[in-house]
Amino acid sequence: MGTIVQIMIVAAMLVVRDCSIISGSAGILSVPARTSHRDLVIESGPTLVWSNAAHNAFPCALEDGGYTYIALREGSGHISDDGALRIIRSSNLVDWASVYFAASTFQGIDTLRVPSISLTPDGKIMVMTYGYTGEEYSGLACAVTLSTNGTDWSTLSLCDGLDGVVAYSHTWVGGTAYALCYSPVAPRWFRLYSSTNSTDWSMHSEVTDSGYPAEGVAQIIDGNMHIVCRRSDDGTTSTAYHDYYTAPPPFTNWTIYAGREGNADGPFYDSSQETPLMGGRCIDPSSIQATSIWEYSPDDGVGRELIRVAPDSGDASYPAWTWTGSTMRLYWYSGTGSAAAIYRADLVFE
DSSP states (O other): OOEEEEEEEETTEEEEEEEEOOOSTTSOOOOOOOSSSOOEEEEEEEEEEEOOSSEEEEEEEEEETTEEEEEEEEESSSSOTTOEEEEEEESSSSSOEEEEEEOSOBTTBSEEOOOEEEEOTTSOEEEEEEEEOSSTTTTOEEEEEEESSSSSBOOOEEOBTOTTSEEEEEEEETTEEEEEEEOSSSSOOEEEEEESSSSBOEEEEEEEOSSEEEEEEEEEETTEEEEEEEEESSSSGGGOEEEEEEEOTTTOSOEEEEEESSOOOSOOOOTTTTOOOEEEEEOOTTSOOOEEEEEEOTTTOOEEEEEEEOOOOBEEEEEEEEEETTEEEEEEEEEETTEEEEEEEEEEEO
16 A cells, blocks of 8 residues: 545644555545545645635635635534525625625425526536525425526526426536436435526436435546435434446436445546546544545546645535636635534645
């Protein structure tokens, strides 16, 4: 086995330590060193981005027209009945302004959850989210808002064909949008839904109905779709790991690599370009609390940790990023109890 360098920022101090890669369910996945990509290192940060609400979380990011856009959830806690959608933007990554807000009470939905952001083929910025009413996952529905200029946004509108599902993320391939959806209640499944207009959706293909699949995000490499999906045996984080799914166009014939070690907690990819297949997760808070960025093999989904970043404490992770040249602009949330804020750091390959 080899070693990797894990880099963590704690209270704005850089700490470097060598760690042996351990195999087994309790450790970091043991894989041969890959020479195609190097480890990530911190170039600058972390800096505070947004702390408007008590709990600011689940950021997704997009760069377009000289601005960086972040869609996030605001609320009083990680799971609360007042979740709202906020979209902010900045031209310098220092001064952030709100350009859109949708309250938690929306067309019968009591609380909104995790958003995802993309650029449509005709140049609109699209933000998709989901929410529910009353008890968790009751009245589950998905909604979308679009903008042509980043300041004027359409009214958040319910999506047809996505009732009762969690549309955790979406990506565009040509003129078709694909939403990665899962059922949070029995019977459990993970499916791909598609749309050509962002509001009317239909089931495109069933990926798996095994275990407890949850959050997943797709990246297109060489025309093929690659998905890393968080999954567990019993629906709890204590048994969480990740599945890896891949399919050629038209994304109906899936090859499944189940039970890969490493909990892909809130995975995110920059699907706007063919960057390395990467994802993020939160390291087990019972050991060292940190947001961890991983690289996955497009061949079989085997992962390798690239870096850990902080501040992270208690309630954290769900990283997102964009690329500016060779610089990764990393965004994540971190907090304790009912308080959490959005942070940013710039990373580069070593």
